[in-house]
Amino acid sequence: MTYDTELKLFIDGSWRSGEGRDAFTVVNPATGGGIGEVPLASTADLDEALAAAQRAYPLWRATDVEKRSAILRKAGALLRERADAIARLLTQEQGKPLAEARGEVIGAASMFDWYAEEIKRDYGRTLVRPAGQRAIVLREPVGVVATFTPWNFPIYLLAKKVAAALAAGCAVISKPPEETPGCTGALARALDDAGLPKGVFQLVHGVPDQVSRHLIGSRIVRKFSFTGSVPVGKALMKLAADSMTRVTLELGGHAPVLIFDDCDLDKTLDMVVPQKFRNAGQVCVSPTRFYVQESIYDAFITGFAARTAKVVTGDGLADTTSMGPLANARRPAAISALVDDAKAKGARVMAGGERGEGGFFFQPTLLADVPLDADIMNNEPFGPVAVTARFKDFDDAIAQANRLPFGLAAFAFTENGRRANLLGDAIEAGMIGINSFGVSSADSPFGGVKDSGFGSEGGKEGLETYQVVKAIHQA
Known part of the structure; x- marks a missing residue:
């Protein structure tokens, strides 16, 4: 079957093709042959994505929770409607059997469904104080976040991070794997078609080391989440130390x-x-x-x-x-x-x-x-x-x-x-x-201990990882 999809970057609400950019050859692992070319983001592209996310973040953060929830629910519904077509892209790019690929797409949709509802239950706390005084604890979005995801479950792992971050009120710049750009691009299209405001979500492909260093090194990115190998996770954690960027790491297993x-x-x-x-x-x-x-x-x-x-x-x-x-x-x-x-x-x-x-x-x-x-x-x-x-x-x-x-x-x-x-x-x-x-x-925390990383994604804990805590005391 012909690999039929347009491979582009998604930056500041618009799709960017390969003109003037380097490209990566997408390979069908069942044959070993090339099936497409995905454009790689330049430094200028990454700077534009950062600037767009910085502009969009205050507006998305202030967006009513019901509206945020409705957009996430719509994105999940679109993934379900398009599941058969997306699954074929995933199988051709990654190799897994079609039934497994379709199950992965449905799993990605479930992440948007769950966080669309969980954000409505994101309650704070009121502390006990003497009469006339108040003390409250709030959870707020951490800010602009970056996500880095691998090729083994390219759309599901992307959805797990993005759905929680968007629900929390964060703007997101995602770097999915270059090997599977068609299915991850389909997730970006679902968010765009669901009405997500311009600049709230960006999808950039590129040379992994270059992209991660540029995004993590920016003061605009306040948190990143990475799924991948232990050595790469440790290297990214060292990069994060210079800017005190918050980190979630889901690393190797065995x-x-x-x-x-x-x-x-x-x-x-x-x-x-x-x-x-x-x-x-x-x-x-x-x-x-x-x-x-x-x-x-x-x-x-x-x-x-x-x-x-x-x-x-x-x-x-x-x-x-x-x-x-x-x-x-x-x-x-x-x-x-x-x-x-x-x-x-x-x-x-x-x-x-x-x-x-x-x-x-x-x-x-x-x-x-x-x-x-x-x-x-x-x-x-x-x-x-x-x-x-x-x-x-x-x-x-x-x-x-x-x-x-x-x-x-x-x-x-x-x-x-x-x-x-x-x-x-x-x-x-x-x-x-x-x-x-x-x-x-979707409703359960997923994460490891020891060298397998720290922090959780999925469940209530997955929402909290994209938030910061603020205590307000009033006498």
């Missing part, structure tokens, strides 16, 4: 999965295998390190391997595809290196383990008996590889789960209610799923 011997094994396997290979494993909360109790370990890896063999890889637009390609040419090589290292150190390949044909494909892979010194046990693969190892008892499982400096999400499967409570207390992670992978929703 999620552990604890499988206890009292779980419903077949039910558990039917859940974990599709989740492992969703979006080809390119999910920050993807279940990756499977620690399985000794007595069921052999049965677990046998069942996992059998189900893995049934995963159908191919072009995400094909009806039969259950797992698409990796998102770019770098990923297959990176995954191959991790698998080869694990094999050299004694891991057994139970399924997959090789690159696929054409495009950026890698086979769904299961590794058994992976030693602790294997690179893949210590570095997030961000791909379609599950690694497994045995554990003896509860304390051993917790030690393995908490061993790494990451703490985004973790999962556990057990039918013992007491153990489930103890797992929730003992695991070091921002989100824990027990007999469930449902850790991301």
